Amino acid sequence: MSMVLDRPQTLELAPYKSLENDELSQRIAAVRRELGPRLLILGHHYQQDEVISHSDLRGDSYQLSQMAAASSDCRFIAFCGVHFMAETADILANRPDKLAERDGVRVTVVLPDMAAGCSMADMAAIDQVEAAWEDLGEVIDTDDVTPVTYINSAASLKAFCGRHGGIVCTSSNARAVLEWAFQRTSRVLFFPDQHLGRNTALKMGITNDQMPVWNPYEHLGGNTEDDLRRSRVLLWQGHCSVHQMFRAEHVRRFRQLVPEINILVHPECMQEVNDLADVSGSTGKIIQTIDQAPSGSKWAIGTELHLVNRLKHEHPDKEIHFLSPVVCMCATMYRIDLAHLCWSLENLAAGHPVNVIRVDDETARFSLIALERMLQVK
Ligand code: 13P
Ligand code: SF4
16 A cells, blocks of 8 residues: 555654664665655765665766756655755756656655755855856956856856856866856856866966955955956855865875875865875766776875765775865765655655755746756766
């Protein structure tokens, strides 16, 4: 008999918190069996192992958006990541052509814990970006500026890009996206992560004096008119609180202690760290690099702790270290645990979805324009 008939009311979260992981796992598995291909559980690589073990598909931000865009059988997505990723999944899984294929039936996207946000995404609010655009227009021609938002941003910012000829990027396609932008305009406004913007543009030959940082709390972002006129990439003053913990001295320490060490970092790390690294790339590229590395090779990795620990476990033939001496983990992603996953899935199966992520139609329409531009960039 369907669980829809068994459970007429929304289930409370509290009792799930005292259950053992074994029981939670069995109940999650039962919902997965019941819903079959109608349920897709997506997991970001930074997610804790217990949660990842229940995901149908795992990936970095770009791969996860492709998966959501390609989903066809599923009617429910449980997104084990953070809020902006679930918003992106909602926009892509419910875009007009997909809705038409399903006779208007929406895919319900749930985020097991609504507190799973992203501190970087919170560093750029839509009213701040709109105010910056207006201020910029007093000094330079904004028709000659492409707004580029890192996917780590609220849907309203993606919609801003859609409205203004702009585009979304992830850490795996940032260079291709900037090249796309520079074919159209001579300047870019890049938000919210200054480090991804700077590290990518430096590799394209753009210099730091052409990349002023925009502080949303100061007039003209804290820049002179000359700074803005000279700019090629305007960098929003945002960062990832996890990746900013990796420092140049950590790289130097490993180079001294372990002579054959290779340094592998995420481009959200600051410039000094990226400059000293051997390889820099998205979480997908970090995994690929370690997968392809020869047995016995030595690596110090600067990205989120859960991913580095998983890589250590999966590659016992390689020497893998965490680059920082202190714990750097994405505390918001970590909020998604088995209790929240089980609670949200059982409510889904009972026909009472909780923590539904639903982007309003107008925002979704313009965000989709910017997301589709990104998915088309090769
Ligand atoms: P990826 O694009 O590598 O998945 O990174 C997402 C993220 O949030 C890194 O902090
Ligand atoms: Fe956001 Fe940083 Fe967490 Fe990635 S690791 S989701 S950028 S806070």
